[in-house]
Amino acid sequence: MARYTNMDFLKFLLFEVHPIKDLFQYERFAHLDEEQTWMMIESAKLLADQEMAPYFKDMDENPVKYDGNGNVLTHPCLKRIITESASQGWIGASANFEHGGMQLPEMIFSTAHHIFQAANNGVEGYLGLSAGAAGLITSFGNIEQIGTYVPKIFSGEWQGTMALTEPQAGSSLSDITTSAKPLEGDLYSIKGQKIFISGGQHEACSNFVHLTLARIEGAPLGVKGISLFIIPKFRVNKNGDLEYNDVYCAGDFQKMGQKGYATTHLSFGDNNDCRGYLVGEPHKGLTYMFQMMNGARISVGMCAASVAMAAYQASLQYCLERPQGRIAGEKDPSKEPTLIINHADVQRMLFTQKAIAEGALSLGIECNKLYDLTHASSGDEKHQYWLLMEILTPIVKTYSSEHGSRSAALAIQTLGGYGFTTDFPVQQHYRDLKIMSLYEGTTGIQAIDLLGRKVTMEKGNALHILAKTIQSTIQEASEIESLKIAADQLAIEMKRIEQVLAKLYSYASAGQTEKYLSDATIFLEMMSFIVIGWQWLKMGILAAKKLANTSISQKEIDFYQGKLQTLAFYCKYELPHVEAFATTLLNEEDLTNMKNYAIFD
Numbered sequence: 001m002a003r004y005t006n007m008d009f010l011k012f013l014l015f016e017v018h019p020i021k022d023l024f025q026y027e028r029f030a031h032l033d034e035e036q037t038w039m040m041i042e043s044a045k046l047l048a049d050q051e052m053a054p055y056f057k058d059m060d061e062n063p064v065k066y067d068g069n070g071n072v073l074t075h076p077c078l079k080r081i082i083t084e085s086a087s088q089g090w091i092g093a094s095a096n097f098e099h100g101g102m103q104l105p106e107m108i109f110s111t112a113h114h115i116f117q118a119a120n121n122g123v124e125g126y127l128g129l130s131a132g133a134a135g136l137i138t139s140f141g142n143i144e145q146i147g148t149y150v151p152k153i154f155s156g157e158w159q160g161t162m163a164l165t166e167p168q169a170g171s172s173l174s175d176i177t178t179s180a181k182p183l184e185g186d187l188y189s190i191k192g193q194k195i196f197i198s199g200g201q202h203e204a205c206s207n208f209v210h211l212t213l214a215r216i217e218g219a220p221l222g223v224k225g226i227s228l229f230i231i232p233k234f235r236v237n238k239n240g241d242l243e244y245n246d247v248y249c250a251g252d253f254q255k256m257g258q259k260g261y262a263t264t265h266l267s268f269g270d271n272n273d274c275r276g277y278l279v280g281e282p283h284k285g286l287t288y289m290f291q292m293m294n295g296a297r298i299s300v301g302m303c304a305a306s307v308a309m310a311a312y313q314a315s316l317q318y319c320l321e322r323p324q325g326r327i328a329g330e331k332d333p334s335k336e337p338t339l340i341i342n343h344a345d346v347q348r349m350l351f352t353q354k355a356i357a358e359g360a361l362s363l364g365i366e367c368n369k370l371y372d373l374t375h376a377s378s379g380d381e382k383h384q385y386w387l388l389m390e391i392l393t394p395i396v397k398t399y400s401s402e403h404g405s406r407s408a409a410l411a412i413q414t415l416g417g418y419g420f421t422t423d424f425p426v427q428q429h430y431r432d433l434k435i436m437s438l439y440e441g442t443t444g445i446q447a448i449d450l451l452g453r454k455v456t457m458e459k460g461n462a463l464h465i466l467a468k469t470i471q472s473t474i475q476e477a478s479e480i481e482s483l484k485i486a487a488d489q490l491a492i493e494m495k496r497i498e499q500v501l502a503k504l505y506s507y508a509s510a511g512q513t514e515k516y517l518s519d520a521t522i523f524l525e526m527m528s529f530i531v532i533g534w535q536w537l538k539m540g541i542l543a544a545k546k547l548a549n550t551s552i553s554q555k556e557i558d559f560y561q562g563k564l565q566t567l568a569f570y571c572k573y574e575l576p577h578v579e580a581f582a583t584t585l586l587n588e589e590d591l592t593n594m595k596n597y598a599i600f601d
């Protein structure tokens, strides 16, 4: 079977770069140790090898299909995958003991899911959505709601979904119109349309639990009038039997990628008999949903990094087998062709992919560790971890998806013409990856979240903590001779943030909000390249320390040297982009707020 991830690299991240043992000192995770957690990762790999990777191509070639009658026909392997994954805990394992979970750290849960995503990203979506929906119910639902839905979702019998988007309300959720009319207690009559709902209908589960945003009649306009409801396709009646809840699947979107993953159009209450169960308090729906969305944004970042990793592994394998041409300067045509990995430009493409995929994965694990720390710690410590996670969330989501796409495009380029054919998986990786910069908030929305909210939150405290954390890595690296150059370079790029923000804040304080946010995406890019540079410096520190130990094997020497070489590559080829982004951000010309559309003609 072709390699789609690198288990040595995962071990490096979990036990060296972001040591998981830091978590075991907290009561929440005190029941675990390194050996146990690694055994779980290995069992996830076995599951992915046996049940997921073999269907990656077949699910693409045999996409889900709407039957015209409310059903979405899915690949026959899906039921077995969901049941088997659920029985191994890969839907509910990170939940609290009292909710039937194993209190597994997200670091481990998401690393297992990384393996699934790299093996077959579409099928992982069904599992991840269910985990997120159940998490929302356990956090904000009442005891009855938890008891009714969570065990069924964890067992894989029922599918959890998140139903936010409407035809007229995608990025702007304040414009949703799905309505909720009070009946009695927490029961409401629901009417409305939701589109693009992932996993909203398929053959592998017998019921669908839609965590849905709707507006209670008479609620205020905007985000303050949005409430959260559980809307099952089949509701449980007083006798405990299931009855149809007037939730109709009106269609499935055909897509360029993730073709095995259903994307449905749902219609609630066509026959005025759709009931929704209010979760928590009225009008707090978006605040609750943000818990799931924030987790989902980190997961999408991980997924993008995982698919980029799979594409990198496939292109690396090809380069080690494909002879073509002769190295530069070799004029003798009688000489055997060389493997393409010997061409400098091919190595440039491989290093770029490695820098992006591994850098993004490292950041994803960092964010998941922060998530665990916020759940395990308390007081000020908890708050500091939370702030750091908040500011990194739009970065991990966007860098991984945007540059993951660049990386997968390079994987195709590395293979040459074969990369464009369906004989090789990289074109599928590329198509699958594109959605990641769109769902869970587009890149433009993430950028506004970073510059408009996260940078300024608590008077810049989140940014201050991030800067301090990066500075301490720079300090540590600058004490290691072989890392001095990289550390100095990152320190120089860090200084640009202050300079750029001083300029941007001058627009904000003059009331020019539109101008302040115009280049938010460029700001997000600038921050991302710095943050990924920080991750590479962290990896470099560990690698340099390991290489100082003379008793390590040749395999280990190669592994750690690969990290130092990629850090050097990142500093030469990627980090210099920060200066270009800063130049654009410091340029006062306002070119993208044109009111005369005719100039686009």
Ligand SMILES: Cc1cc2nc3c(=O)[nH]c(=O)nc-3n(C[C@H](O)[C@H](O)[C@H](O)COP(=O)(O)OP(=O)(O)OC[C@H]3O[C@@H](n4cnc5c(N)ncnc54)[C@H](O)[C@@H]3O)c2cc1C
Pocket (backbone or CB within 6 Å): 162, 163, 164, 165, 169, 170, 171, 172, 195, 196, 197, 198, 199, 255, 263, 435, 438, 439, 440, 441, 442, 443, 444, 445, 448
């Ligand atoms: C395959 C797939 C699966 C999905 N799964 C789900 C799901 O499970 N549940 C769910 O609820 N939704 C889901 N979605 C919906 C997804 O989250 C939305 O498509 C996404 O949020 C963008 O909304 P939109 O498509 O309406 O685009 P629009 O909001 O119309 O955006 C169009 C463009 O305008 C830009 N834009 C919009 N507003 C602004 C602004 N204020 N400032 C700057 N730029 C802006 C965007 O960045 C984008 O480039 C899914 C979508 C797809 C395609």
